[in-house]
Amino acid sequence: MGPTAVRYPQRLEKDQLMSAFTAVDVIRTKRDGGMLSEAQIDWVVDAYTRGLVADEQMSALAMAILLRGMTAPEIARWTAAMIASGQRLDLSAVARPTVDKHSTGGVGDKITLPLTPLVAACGAAVPQLSGRGLGHTGGTLDKLESIPGWRAAIGNDEFIAQLRDVGAVICAAGEGLAPADRKLYALRDVTGTVEAIPLIASSIMSKKIAEGTGALVLDVKVGSGAFMKSVDDARELARTMVELGGAHGVRTVALLTDMSTPLGLTVGNAVEVTESVEVLAGGGPADVVELTLALAREMLDVAGLPDADPAAALRDGRAMDAWRAMIRAQGGDPDAPMATANEVEVVHAQSDGFVESVDAYAIGVAAWRLGAGRARKEDPVSAAAGVVLHKRPGDPVRVGDRLYELRADQATRIPAARAEAERAVRVASVAPAPSPLVMERIG
Numbered sequence: 001m002g003p004t005a006v007r008y009p010q011r012l013e014k015d016q017l018m019s020a021f022t023a024v025d026v027i028r029t030k031r032d033g034g035m036l037s038e039a040q041i042d043w044v045v046d047a048y049t050r051g052l053v054a055d056e057q058m059s060a061l062a063m064a065i066l067l068r069g070m071t072a073p074e075i076a077r078w079t080a081a082m083i084a085s086g087q088r089l090d091l092s093a094v095a096r097p098t099v100d101k102h103s104t105g106g107v108g109d110k111i112t113l114p115l116t117p118l119v120a121a122c123g124a125a126v127p128q129l130s131g132r133g134l135g136h137t138g139g140t141l142d143k144l145e146s147i148p149g150w151r152a153a154i155g156n157d158e159f160i161a162q163l164r165d166v167g168a169v170i171c172a173a174g175e176g177l178a179p180a181d182r183k184l185y186a187l188r189d190v191t192g193t194v195e196a197i198p199l200i201a202s203s204i205m206s207k208k209i210a211e212g213t214g215a216l217v218l219d220v221k222v223g224s225g226a227f228m229k230s231v232d233d234a235r236e237l238a239r240t241m242v243e244l245g246g247a248h249g250v251r252t253v254a255l256l257t258d259m260s261t262p263l264g265l266t267v268g269n270a271v272e273v274t275e276s277v278e279v280l281a282g283g284g285p286a287d288v289v290e291l292t293l294a295l296a297r298e299m300l301d302v303a304g305l306p307d308a309d310p311a312a313a314l315r316d317g318r319a320m321d322a323w324r325a326m327i328r329a330q331g332g333d334p335d336a337p338m339a340t341a342n343e344v345e346v347v348h349a350q351s352d353g354f355v356e357s358v359d360a361y362a363i364g365v366a367a368w369r370l371g372a373g374r375a376r377k378e379d380p381v382s383a384a385a386g387v388v389l390h391k392r393p394g395d396p397v398r399v400g401d402r403l404y405e406l407r408a409d410q411a412t413r414i415p416a417a418r419a420e421a422e423r424a425v426r427v428a429s430v431a432p433a434p435s436p437l438v439m440e441r442i443g
């Protein structure tokens with residue numbers, strides 16, 4: 001773990017905590033555009049985590065932060081307080097350099113699946129604590145759970161042992177990491193306060209710093225399928241997170257990448273695993289390979305392994321070997337057949353021309369309506385449901401060509417998904433100008 005410039009808050013005894021501040025004063029300070037003191041931030045985060053500040057008070061504060069913003073020192077302190085609300089893993093028993101990747105979430109974003117074993121095959125250790133999908137974006141754990149036998153939940157000792165022996169772990173974050181964020185994120189989700197850059201940055205970075213990684217690469221998505229719809233907002237979020245990482249001794253860089261179109265040709269769970277395995281076998285769609293390699297190079301660089309060659313590790317099968325070992329270590333069978341859908345509807349082109357656009361958000365909603373995603377945290381997801389694209393923006397099409405297919409467990413799910421997908425895929429007489437996938441690097 002690198003040096004850190006941050007002092008972490010001390011936990012107060014409960015009676016000291018109750019008399020230190022009042023929630024209303026903290027809310028008023030931010031509501032009126034003031035700056036919260038370190039002591040106020042430490043207090044409100046700790047008191048909320050311990051149930052001494054009510055949900056409605058924290059909702060008011062989150063809304064004040066969304067409307068008024070936070071200064072860099074406030075964001076740094078808020079992040080430190082969220083880290084201090086739980087445990088911080090110590091990965092010093094892992095002999096290799098540790099490096100993680102975090103994506104702000106997109107449609108068809110399966111990059112973690114090929115990237116984690118690829119970077120492990122190149123000599124680093126990748127501790128990936130991942131989440132489940134909510135709404136139109138998919139979750140890495142949901143995708144991996146479509147592999148028969150694979151377990152998302154592993155204990156801290158098993159996590160560290162797998163990191164040491166295999167070099168790659170993708171699993172669910174334990175309850176003990178940044179519990180303040182767990183509680184606050186659930187509240188933001190239902191109070192219209194997710195989209196505050198200080199709160200997003202501190203939420204993501206508190207979990208990544210608490211996980212104990214030595215270095216971090218952020219994939220900040222921009223476009224219709226992403227949280228951040230504009231490059232300016234994405235840049236501000238990326239800069240905020242890169243600074244937070246540095247302040248906490250975690251070498252951090254960010255790439256801004258396009259999320260106006262889904263990544264690859266598949267959106268769903270089992271279909272995305274299959275596409276990831278194609279990439280690990282040396283094939284797969286060009287955009288998935290490009291982003292996997294771009295992120296792998298950044299990760300190896302910040303991990304202090306700049307001479308490693310991830311393209312060679314994809315070609316010569318080392319990345320595939322690491323994938324198989326990683327899946328087996330968590331009970332999965334990498335050779336098991338993947339779930340197939342009962343219902344498949346293929347949609348064909350109605351005119352000649354070129355695919356002008358495939359809107360990421362609408363395809364994400366279509367996959368969700370097919371059953372690949374969930375509306376509430378406790379909903380189940382279908383392994384087999386999803387969208388398979390047969391054409392991407394820029395591809396020429398003729399009347400009758402297959403454009404995409406919709407897969408579901410029940411036929412009743414298809415019409416609403418088809419309505420979304422029809423809005424998403426546009427055919428025009430001229431090809432669109434190509435646009436870069438990796439838009440900017442910050443770090």
Ligand code: URA
Nearest residue numbers: 185199200201203204
């Ligand atoms: N992902 C997170 O972990 N937190 C946020 O606030 C937004 C996205």
